Amino acid sequence: MSIFSFLFKEQNLPDEIQIMDREAYKEAISKGKVQLVDVRTKGEFMSGHIKGAKNIDFFQGSAFETAFSKLRKDVPVYIYCQSGNRSQKAARRLVDLGFTKVYDLRGGYSSWSH
Template sequence: MSIFSFLFKGQTLPDEIQIMDRESYKEAISKGKVQLVDVRTKGEFMSGHIKGAKNIDFFQGSAFENAFSTFKKDAPVYIYCQSGNRSQRAAKRLVDLGFTKVYDLRGGYRAWGY
């Protein structure tokens, strides 16, 4: 085990999760109807969001998980938060719920507008 793998062992993501840069993410969600979710709070969502996104607040506990009960688990889910940290945690929770393809926006909504 290298020193880097030791130091960053908690940084690995499940195979079902992929972090995408802004351009790749933008291209992917522009290809028709997708499951696009903003996991920020309602206030953050209301201050601006990606067109077509559904707001499901990660901090709402069981309500967060229940909101995904109508989603297709074998279809891609595109998620984002403000900076990318919260959405990574949300992505891991979605994998635990049985989702097989979760795409997260690198840098979150902050990166979207630049």
Template sequence: MSILSFLFKEQSLPDTIKILDREDYKKAISNGKVQLVDVRTRAEFSSGHIKGASNIDFFQGLAFESAFSKLKKEKPVYLYCQSGNRSQKAARRLVEMGFVEVYDLRGGYRTWSY
């Protein structure tokens, strides 16, 4: 294993978290009846986001947890951020909060071109 692949590989994730490429992610959210959440800041969200997404800023601590406590834990949640880093951290927090199925957009919003 090269040093680069070691440094940049995805960390092992719980089975409840799946990372989807943009095509699979687009198909999964296409019916519009999903819990789709952008975990970027309000400013990032305002500069562009996936249609139908709610904005719950990962950096807002208690407000983040409070907002997610209003979502259905047994229903899949689709997350994204700018690059995929924050949303993976958010996904881990959601699993800790009891969410059973969490999906993350590989590469984040920067890869979204729809």
């Protein structure tokens, strides 16, 4: 693995995952009802989140998978965390669970709120 691919892990993402910049993400989620999920902790979520987001904490193990089992796997899901690292891990797990389109916010909530 080159230092470049190590630093930019998103280069090795499965085809089902797409990283979006803030403006593209904002436009995509504004087009109606979407599956928008904040994978941060409850405390992080309560301190501020994107309007309409559902909180499913990535660190909750089987509860994370149970909550996502209630969402449609054939409909795109938009996820984010605080910085983008946790949501990339969550996105990989969602692909393993059978989700076909996962969109992740580049830079996470910290890029959204600044």
